[in-house]
Amino acid sequence: MTATYTPRNPIWCAGCGHFGVQGALHQALARLEVAPADTLILAGIGCSGTIQNNLGTYGYHALHGRVLPTATGAALADPSLTVIAAGGDGDGYAIGAGHLVHTFRRNPALTYVLMNNATYGLTKGQDSPTAAMVSTGGREQALDGILLGLSVRASTFLARGFARQPEQLVRLLVAALEHARSGRGFAFVEVLSPCVTYQDTYPLWDAEVTDLDDDPHHDPTDRAGAFASCLRVMEQGRVPIGLIYRGGPAAHIPDPGPAHVGLSDLTAEYREIMDGYEV
Amino acid sequence: MTATYTPRNPIWCAGCGHFGVQGALHQALARLEVAPADTLILAGIGCSGTIQNNLGTYGYHALHGRVLPTATGAALADPSLTVIAAGGDGDGYAIGAGHLVHTFRRNPALTYVLMNNATYGLTKGQDSPTAAMVSTGGREQALDGILLGLSVRASTFLARGFARQPEQLVRLLVAALEHARSGRGFAFVEVLSPCVTYQDTYPLWDAEVTDLDDDPHHDPTDRAGAFASCLRVMEQGRVPIGLIYRGGPAAHIPDPGPAHVGLSDLTAEYREIMDGYEV
């Protein structure tokens, strides 16, 4: 066997929620038996954006906020890969918000794990777009990625997990990976993943999460209903988790994808195009 | 009187929806008696992004996709101005989508008129993020700015007009300007404004618009209800117009705003800060 890099030990502070995310992702990939060589994890910039170094797969460190376009490019170019985008709430909801909206709309077959800690961990604790989740007044100022996803009608998979509820998280990640790998499209999983150093939200979220998976009235195939359910929970000052929405049209996956198309013996086809310019 | 520039004649193709938008905006400003000298119209890049040249106010031509941050900067710096951002669907929904989300979240006191023609007019008819409104299949691929606005809980004013229904459009614009000018925050008005040259949607939209202002069941103060109403209309292949949502918290307007604060005799205050560094 050719030797290659040794996966790194996480560089996170002890207790960081991102450990939980990594563990769950690891389990989900194992459960689905995805080979590391077929897995490409692309990460944003942030503490969260180091997860790709630790799992022994192909790993890529994108620019801050650009993990989704990069992952989309990779997924479209080689649909045989299991493409996973990962990053923080700063990365995905602040600088990356436009791409998130357009990735919902474009619905490429990839999984996105957004580790929401309501702060910018790596740059030392500035407010992220979800920071207001934590303040008592003005909670509506917090951006909510799930509501955003619901508002884009082409979205097909929206879920939220909590780093401290690993069982559900693994389940959601397995479902997300299956959704993407089976070609249904973009699977978005936000994970509440506390930053113990700058914004320790464990106690808050322990108390506040409301599991819609447990709610018999919640129908994850009803977009307007899911929107209403989430709003209702949020208006109570709580955070909805679980599989929020699954549905929509299937993704268009190019097959076999440019990474596997042949390049030889095409001169005749090229000539046909060129001849179109003959005068 | 000091002479200054002469407002230009619009450069739009005969029949372009943008004429209707300009007419309505002109009327709304007149109805509210806003002085041209107190009005700053900032526009994006596109056919739509030339409206600021034609109205005799202060006019500013922003970068493509950046009209909202620019307008936010101006509105925060001088809250005594009536700040109006204007631009196209390419400008606002494609390259500008991230800023739109964050402007909803930030809720600055300004009005945004987005002229949606489901195409890129100026660059000659490429698909915009709303292009799928016009195709028969895959309509959910079209981005909907109103749903997007509803999904951001800090949003306070969301409306859609139609360039061919000037009376309602003037009414919506007046309400939007009042909303922003009274400090309640960001007033978003999308206007269906057909591009006769590349995507003539007049017949389509004539047939498809559904006026929620006429719907007794529609309550524009109910976010989840408005979301459901819009979705319902859209699932029928129609386009909801009218005042979709109004509510939310009031904007925080700095008063008097940096444009009007004094700069002299502050040495003592500066010294106090500096002394904090003394060793």
Place this chain on the structure above:
Amino acid sequence: MTVADTRTLDDLTVAVSGQGGDGSLTVTTLAARILSARGFHMYSARSVASRIKGGHAAAILRGSRADRGGLDDDIDLLVAFDDEAVERIGPAMAPNGIVVFDASAGPVPSGHLSEDVQVFAVPFARLAVRDLRRDLYKNSLAFGVLTRVLSVGDAEAEACMDEGFARLPALLRQANRAALRRGFAFADEQGMLDGEGPWRLAAFDVAPRLMISGNEALALGFLVAGGRFFTGYPITPASEILAWMERHLPRFGGVVVQAEDELAAVNMAIGAALTGVRAMTATSGPGLSLMQEGVSHAGSAEIPLVIVDCQRAGPSTGMPTKPEQSDLSMLAHGGNGEFPRIVLSPGDPTDCYEMAIAAVAISRRLQCPVYIALDQAVAQHSATVAPFDLDVAVEQGSVLDAAALAELAEYRRYLITPDGVSPWVVPGTPGGMSLVTGNERNEWGQVSIDPANRTAMIAKRARKIARAIDTLPLGRRWGDPGAAVGLLGVGLEVAPMREAVERLAAAGIAVAALQPRTLWPVLPETVAFVNERRVTHVVEHNDEGQVFHMLAEAGAPAGSMIGMRRSDGLVFTPGEIVDRVLAEARR
């Protein structure tokens, strides 16, 4: 205009001008068919304001016996649909030129045409509306008068129009033919009978040729080079590349994405390139500014990427439809930090085709970003060129497959090598797992701030260019290699420069011309070109002299270079270049 005998032309420039929507381009496109049938080389240019209707636009067509690839000094034949056309183009008319003027709104405005210009005043628009009920038909009417001026037979003109409009609905075709005949009738009234116009066209034998724009040729080159992933965001004057890709790439298993913005475009291309696919994006100045972070990233993370910049006049939004070469400094120096990059610079469609192929190969071989710098004129103007050589071998470059990987004891994505290029295994290859990052990293791709590693990595990246410099595309040369006077320019300067060299030679003045095709790094041959001459005119479309300064930075003596610059949105004519060379020579 060169006149073979009293009335037969073998170098003719026709301009058709009016408001943007007037279909000036239709007239020159039809005229091109006439010239093409006679074996003329052709060059077609346009000048439109960046808006749909109401802007002043001109379509210009030059046909010539020699292959010119650019405009002449002046206009021989002007079809003017409004006063503004006469005002703007009148001063550029050749001696004894002809103006066909739309007199619907009044007589030709005075003061813009010299005495010797002959004017045919025809109320095109009025006739079109009166007799055919649509203003638009004035173009076909004008084409009728134009063919009469050139003594093209009516039958040929009609056949030409039928072919040109073959895709139009039958009703429209008929209406246009009626308009054409109305044009003939008007010419008859003026005594300009079928086949007996004031001018006559020469005819030559030619091999089959393409008529193609730089954007189209570049797109084809990318495809032929194995390019299979393209991302773009509409912007003038690069949008045609996106449109071309949307039309042709999917058939070859390729993917085209119209991104939400240029940030997405460049990063999607990077993501695709990561999987081993040959990827490209194209934009113009404002978009290129937005892509700078991405290009720096590709340079750092060592990702092959081709970025096309179809330059337009800046700064900022500038003059979107006008040519300029004012992003060159950004291409060479933009982006945060230092990273290897290459700037190729084609001068005509053939060159665009070839440089696209070269860019794909180089980016793949060196694992770094490669720019192709066009300008609006090279990008959008069409010229006749010989068919392209389609027999292009697509190399694997530095990518290892599973078998090659198995030969290695250890795979290090960023292995430090003598030529700076590391082995590369794409995702999906068993055992080739690697880390790719824009942070400084060790050979395994793990983030590292170790000073010794850092120094080695900087040197490794710099070596990629230093070691490859002899393999980068060389320039093209014209004129007398031993001449003491040089002309040096890229892009839209190439055609007038070439023609100026010929004219100067005819006048007994030896000049050598160089078009560097690798603009950055500046090649030794480019510096040598300047060193070998008493004086080199550096011709460029910008105000600051960006090419000039690149050359100086690379060691060319500033004292022996003279800047020949403009940035007013207009091109240099061959005559202007000749005049400036002569003026310097006389000093």
Place this chain on the structure above:
Amino acid sequence: MTVADTRTLDDLTVAVSGQGGDGSLTVTTLAARILSARGFHMYSARSVASRIKGGHAAAILRGSRADRGGLDDDIDLLVAFDDEAVERIGPAMAPNGIVVFDASAGPVPSGHLSEDVQVFAVPFARLAVRDLRRDLYKNSLAFGVLTRVLSVGDAEAEACMDEGFARLPALLRQANRAALRRGFAFADEQGMLDGEGPWRLAAFDVAPRLMISGNEALALGFLVAGGRFFTGYPITPASEILAWMERHLPRFGGVVVQAEDELAAVNMAIGAALTGVRAMTATSGPGLSLMQEGVSHAGSAEIPLVIVDCQRAGPSTGMPTKPEQSDLSMLAHGGNGEFPRIVLSPGDPTDCYEMAIAAVAISRRLQCPVYIALDQAVAQHSATVAPFDLDVAVEQGSVLDAAALAELAEYRRYLITPDGVSPWVVPGTPGGMSLVTGNERNEWGQVSIDPANRTAMIAKRARKIARAIDTLPLGRRWGDPGAAVGLLGVGLEVAPMREAVERLAAAGIAVAALQPRTLWPVLPETVAFVNERRVTHVVEHNDEGQVFHMLAEAGAPAGSMIGMRRSDGLVFTPGEIVDRVLAEARR
């Protein structure tokens, strides 16, 4: 280390190093209080990896009789919390230096320290955990040993800690004091008694001083210059400016926005500037790449804007916590098209304060973007400096109020003037309505592609710089103005360059040093400095020689310049500069 008598130090460098979260900074901050009380000048630096825990970090404090503003060649006293600290910093220890080592995990690793270095091995962490139940208290414990080494009295050390920790909760304060005493006790065990350590500190009289970082000083300068609008997006090493503004600006009626990204940041600042408010944004390389389109826009539309670039090591994400000067070419040449811009370059906190004031005034006067280029070291390291001159007059610049407007017959926003600066009326002023655009425009701000207008507008914009060049901030100089050997550098090069000049002078070698504070355009005085010398060492933190090439482009003879460069994340020490100068002189 300079030693006044056998044991009394008047130039001392202390390093405290361990894993990122270990609170090394706490120890140096406390030590700074001790040195400050004795009148030392101080300089405090840090080197941390860009991640929170687990990265290797060092806090370094230099105290000196002379005002040095930078680091010395080596470390006199090292407090090492782990093996890595010894491995990394050991080789940089001064002869006869002292290492205080945390022996909790084992003995000092061998092979990294020379014989003459004295080691005190103390199981800090173990003692802290065992006796005080938290690893964190090892810092206070170490401070106890450190003060004993320096013969600072225990009472003074305790008082110092009480003051330093005044804001901590009482319980924590007590625990820290216990840790400190545990340190004393340990020293007692080693026979290093109160006030009787191996070293002693000198003491001097000094005037009151500030201890402030470049980022903080720059922020204060902006405020004092009348700056009232700031936008930022967090990024190392610029984030402190955003934090500072959030803390102080609102009190003065100012507005601070943490934008969603750098594109929003630069455009919000432009929007605010449009209303006449003095606006600034700050970022580092990756963010600056994203801002390029906006800066080009400000240049085109003639909007005053200050952009701070706190440079870190690139390319791309690079080494976020390491200093570099590798964005300079982008500052001078980046962005699409050509537009006037100025790059100021401060070298220490005082300079940062002054250049911020200058940048605001110049941008306002010339209506164009002004960059302030810092590097991570200048931005984040703190130094003692004399209190700033707060008596700054805020000028109106080129803004006309309603009364001034009324004097004009006609107001043209882009009036062509001899100095290129046009009158400017802000929104809200009756009668001053205007159009502002990034397209090329006529004097009224209406979009225009007229070639003559275009040429005039380019010339107008270029004139703004040409006419103002004599008013831009001049450089600072040290050494012998007549010396044949020069040192030229900006930012973090300034301090070691200054000190090298002194050392060389002491060795009888005359050297002149220049820190250009206006880096772009290159001022005539800068070129003259090079021209006047046999050789000038251009000292810079990058690999390609960006300052070197700027000077060459401006006409400084490349042949008389020598590049002195590094980009490995480390600083130049004065000694290294001295050595290189000597090496060249010997050739």
